[in-house]
Amino acid sequence: MKKDISNRKLTLFALTWPIFIELFLHMLMGNADTLMLSQYSDDSVAAVGVANQILNLIIVMFGFIATGTTILIAQSLGANQKKEAIEISYMSIAANFISGLFIGIIVFLSSNQILKMMDLPIELIPDGSIYLKIVGGLSVVQALIMTIGAVIRSYGFTRDTMYVTIGMNIINVIGNYLFIFGPFGFPVLGVQGVAISTVVSRVIGLIVITLILVKRVDLSLRLKKLFTVPIYHLKNLLKIGIPSAGEHLSYNTSQMVITFFVTMLGAEALTTKVYAQNLMMFIFLFSMAISQGTQILIGHHIGARDYDSAYKRCMRSLYFAIALSIGMGIVFSFFSEQLFSIFTDSQSIISVGSILILLTIILEPGRAFNMVIINSLRAAGDVKFPVYVGILSMWGVGVPIAYYFGIHLGYGLVGVWLSFIADEWLRGILMYFRWKSKVWVNKGFVHAKSQASIEKRKTSLQA
Known part of the structure; x- marks a missing residue:
């Protein structure tokens, strides 16, 4: 049944x-x-x-x-x-x-x-x-x-x-x-x-x-x-x-350009980046899961026109995701050498990769802002703002800093990671103020057929 x-x-x-x-x-x-x-x-x-x-x-x-x-x-x-x-x-x-x-x-x-x-x-x-x-x-x-x-x-x-x-x-x-x-x-x-x-x-x-x-x-x-x-x-x-894809497309194409910069540093740098980002995936996994669960809940709240619950749900999820991302970054940094040793015996890869994981402690809270709030904005129907901000930040901040610090100044992968930090934090802060403004209220795409159905759904949803 x-x-x-x-x-x-x-x-x-x-x-x-x-x-x-x-x-x-x-x-x-x-x-x-x-x-x-x-x-x-x-x-x-x-x-x-x-x-x-x-x-x-x-x-x-x-x-x-x-x-x-x-x-x-x-x-x-x-x-x-x-x-x-x-x-x-x-x-x-x-x-x-x-x-x-x-x-x-x-x-x-x-x-x-x-x-x-x-x-x-x-x-x-x-x-x-x-x-x-x-x-x-x-x-x-x-x-x-x-x-x-x-x-x-x-x-x-x-x-x-x-x-x-x-x-x-x-x-x-x-x-x-x-x-x-x-x-x-x-x-x-x-x-x-x-x-x-x-x-x-x-x-x-x-x-x-x-x-x-x-x-x-x-x-x-x-x-x-x-x-x-x-x-x-x-x-x-x-x-x-389409707007949601635009934000993702902008991010992925900017990452491809940055990967092109990394190929200029040689095969070892490229391999180090692959290993480091594979480990980083496990760090931001918590924020990603929280953001997706939050998106579903907020979508239900928006459909039921329960905007206050939607607002509070996003903020609680955000604080939780930030705390978890910082904690996981610290744990992974502490064990970074052992983790990289699973993939490779190259000491140069392990050494540089450990520095990148240390920088991730700063990077991941910014990513948590983006994941949780952007998914919440989308669930509320406010889908264009993240695209505009994303394009501005990724291409106006992330890519230029990656080239300037990573290639021009010779900081290599460390310079590339600095560009990731700048991009994620800039976008995260702007998304935070967007959610706080409540501009997203009444941007939902579905219109309830009756007030009775709205009230019924409000009582069945739990934050």
């Missing part, structure tokens, strides 16, 4: 801990690739690291639909508009299915040219290209997983997507082991094997998460229904998604 979201009380903890585990496992999957490839070749790590930056940019393209999906469904459920929520689900799945096919074909046909544009050293291009062709060429699988996962999480079933991610990780690690180390007569395929393992785990994950969607939500994936949903839902998805 399908559960009714309107009869369930949503709390930040109930939503966030499965999201945390899911994000942790997503990052663990990427780090498993890096760790296991580091036993095969440091060059392979660098090649896959650059390829993954391109794939992250592709994920942004899928993410703008997924982001709109999460917000619109949460607002619809908050306003007790269940039919609208179902129609939004259909529309988002159809939109990302088409875009996933289109982008996958482009990446498959132009992987070499893309890597050359990234100025990847010529000897690393074969590994990077095969990874891009396999993982990027089948991007439609990831697009559908992201979209279906967004639908399920918006209904409050965050544990279900967590279980799918656990299974995908197990399959991925087993596949990596078989293709990298070659037990039981399996061929040693290196980067190609890691790519195959990634895709196989995602295909299996897609099958399972689709079955969960049909079970949890009153939604049957018939092809006719996917393409007969009212078009205004797509317009609303794009109104939220």
Whole structure:
């Protein structure tokens, strides 16, 4: 029997801990690739690291639909508009299915040219290209997983997507082991094997998460229904998604430019950056999970027109995320040498990487501001302001400082990290004042059908 979201009380903890585990496992999957490839070749790590930056940019393209999906469904459920929520689900799945096919074909046909544009050293291009062709060429699988996962999480079933991610990780690690180390007569395929393992785990994950969607939500994936949903839902998805994607796109492209600067410092600097950022992912994981859980709750509050609860929820989540990010930064800095030793024996990489993790103690609280408040603003329908500020800060502050301190003054990766700190803190402070101003009130996209439904939802939501 399908559960009714309107009869369930949503709390930040109930939503966030499965999201945390899911994000942790997503990052663990990427780090498993890096760790296991580091036993095969440091060059392979660098090649896959650059390829993954391109794939992250592709994920942004899928993410703008997924982001709109999460917000619109949460607002619809908050306003007790269940039919609208179902129609939004259909529309988002159809939109990302088409875009996933289109982008996958482009990446498959132009992987070499893309890597050359990234100025990847010529000897690393074969590994990077095969990874891009396999993982990027089948991007439609990831697009559908992201979209279906967004639908399920918006209904409050965050544990279900967590279980799918656990299974995908197990399959991925087993596949990596078989293709990298070659037990039981399996061929040693290196980067190609890691790519195959990634895709196989995602295909299996897609099958399972689709079955969960049909079970949890009153939604049957018939092809006719996917393409007969009212078009205004797509317009609303794009109104939220395109500005949100613009902010993510600006961030990822600025990071690609900064990575280009790092390639000027040599392969060792590039490898150090990949290892350091893989470790940093675990530090800001808490802020990311809190921000996503907060987004769902605020979406429900906005749909129910409970603006006071939405405001307080964001502020409580923000303070919690800042405290956790500082604490995790200190812990990782204390054990930084041991953590880098998991990936490499190079003392120069370990030495520079430890300095970068120390700087992360300053960096991560600024990132917490951005994650929590930007997701809260999006949930409230205030989606354009973060884009304008993001473009101004990333390209006017982050990129120039990275080049000036990292390349021109010769501070290397330390200079690059200083640019990250300046960018995150500037954006974070501006987002904080935006939320405090309450300009976002009444920017929601869903209009409740009756005052009675609003009052009913107010009583069922819990901060």
